[in-house]
Amino acid sequence: MGEGRRSRKKCLAYVAAFIVFQTAVILVFALTVMKVKSPKVRFNAMVVESFSSNNNTATSINMKLLAQLTIKNTNFGHFKYDESTLVILHNGVPLGEHVIPKGRTKAKKTQKFEISVGVSTAKASGSELRNEINSGVLKLTSQAKLNGKVHLFKVIKKKKSGEMKCDWDINLGTRQVENLNCN
Template structure:
């Protein structure tokens, strides 16, 4: 017992505490700032990518996916087998019809009648055959029309002037096919005016 009493009790030493140096504190703050800057750059890259994708989609929608109405007009007309007297005429008109497709998809259209009128009366008719105008291409087809003054009450007045003014009309109905998944119906109307010289048998004016 005496031996135990003689033992001294020493208090536990407090844990050693190393004060944080200014260099360590500055390094920690620098690391946090670096991480913050990296996060900011990442957010900026993501935002830039989203903006870029939005612009690409918008351009795609306004160009590739935008459906435009094709254009149909008579490019040239050739007059054949012209016969006339003081009160009647007949001739063959061969028209080169141009179907211009401004879309990024094919325009498939049905056959359509093409009429020639004089003073509102139909004096000739032909047919534009069923076909397809490829994307961003122009299709040309020849349409033959037999024209006659039969049934025209005032044919003699036009014959005496030496110039016959005709109108030609046609309506094409079809669909524009985009990306093989989208189809958009488009109807195209053509209205052209032409002047036939009865002396030379040539087209003097052609306007569509």
């Protein structure tokens, strides 16, 4: 009888060790793979593609910006997002916009694409805009929000949003984008 008890205790110890091991594996899996993060949306680079100004009006500038937009998905599942609008602003006043079509970014990948945005200061006014144009540096901001879902293992779907807010300056003399900063 002593031999049977020992083998039952040994069997229970193995079962307990297996349960502890499985619990640890599930816990690690839940804390790493199943933790869903919001994707990062950023401008990587930007150039002034075309530029024109109306000499009659000190505040009338038209330009086309060419930018590389990136969507970085750090999750273990793909991010499927809806159509969104990227807006270029000066002191909260929209000067231009670009529609970002719905799409998807694969798991653990960064999606890059080129966008072209027309910007016109004719939609804005005020002494601050005039002062910036006269100083030769125009301060602009861009905003976009991509709403969507992260799909894990084709079973779990978590709603997430990737938001972008970038500030930059346009040197009107050199027609170069300077101080590009995205958060």
